[in-house]
Amino acid sequence: MIRIAIADDHQSLVDGIQLHLKKETDIEFVGTANDGETLLQFVRDQNPNIVITDIRMPKLDGIQATKKIKKEFPQTKILVFTMFDQEDAVKQMLKAGADGYILKNATLEDLLTAVRSINDGSSYFDEQISIPNIEEEPMANRDQLLTRRQYQILQLIAQGKTSLEIADELYIGVYTVDTHRKNMARILGLKGKGELLRYALERKYDF
Structure with a gap:
């Protein structure tokens, strides 16, 4: 409920x-x-x-x-x-x-x-709103826009885990992980499939 x-x-x-x-x-x-x-x-x-x-x-x-x-x-x-x-x-x-x-x-x-x-x-x-453009902000500040769950997923992406492995570890569905990935890329101002992975790897030692 x-x-x-x-x-x-x-x-x-x-x-x-x-x-x-x-x-x-x-x-x-x-x-x-x-x-x-x-x-x-x-x-x-x-x-x-x-x-x-x-x-x-x-x-x-x-x-x-x-x-x-x-x-x-x-x-x-x-x-x-x-x-x-x-x-x-x-x-x-x-x-x-x-x-x-x-x-x-x-x-x-x-x-x-x-x-x-x-x-x-x-x-x-909402599809009618624009997620803030934060490309000029330091990486650490960008992370503040993520939810706690998204930050967890970002850490696991940095460890090289796939969506299936992340889903198993967090006890959530693969579709939910993929939805988070799309929303995170949008929030962080990233484009292209590999950009989120690259961002996570660049932040790996800051977690």
Whole structure:
């Protein structure tokens, strides 16, 4: 069962999402919040699997709330659900530890897909957004944009392991590993099949 909490300062939006997703047999809503402070306390009390949060919220915005949640509960997945498609907003949320990013003009079916993707260990990014261009940043800074699972996979790639070997070691599916590889290449601004391997090998002694 995927236990979900939603945070947004527009209650009507929260109600709409809840009404749509509660029909799914594998999803349970454990609560809602209209500001970041309430969300943080709710996560402490209820320990949901996934938090769906906006960026702009009163008291504590989504970026700061995500940082605090990830620090206290690193296993909790964060899905950003917002109207902000600016590169800087995406970058800040990735650095805060978000596992997915989807825009509010996406369909509810897309939102459901995003929820299930990050619950399965993959990251999810709306096709309408641009992943920040970080090619000019030092390699160590680029790694901060990866999720904890992606960083683990990057380390194993640096050891020369195949997707199948990585899947066996982390107890996840090969498809999930390959999805992570694609998302990591996109996040890191890498192009071509061999670029991720080369990047991992260059970082090998920094892990």
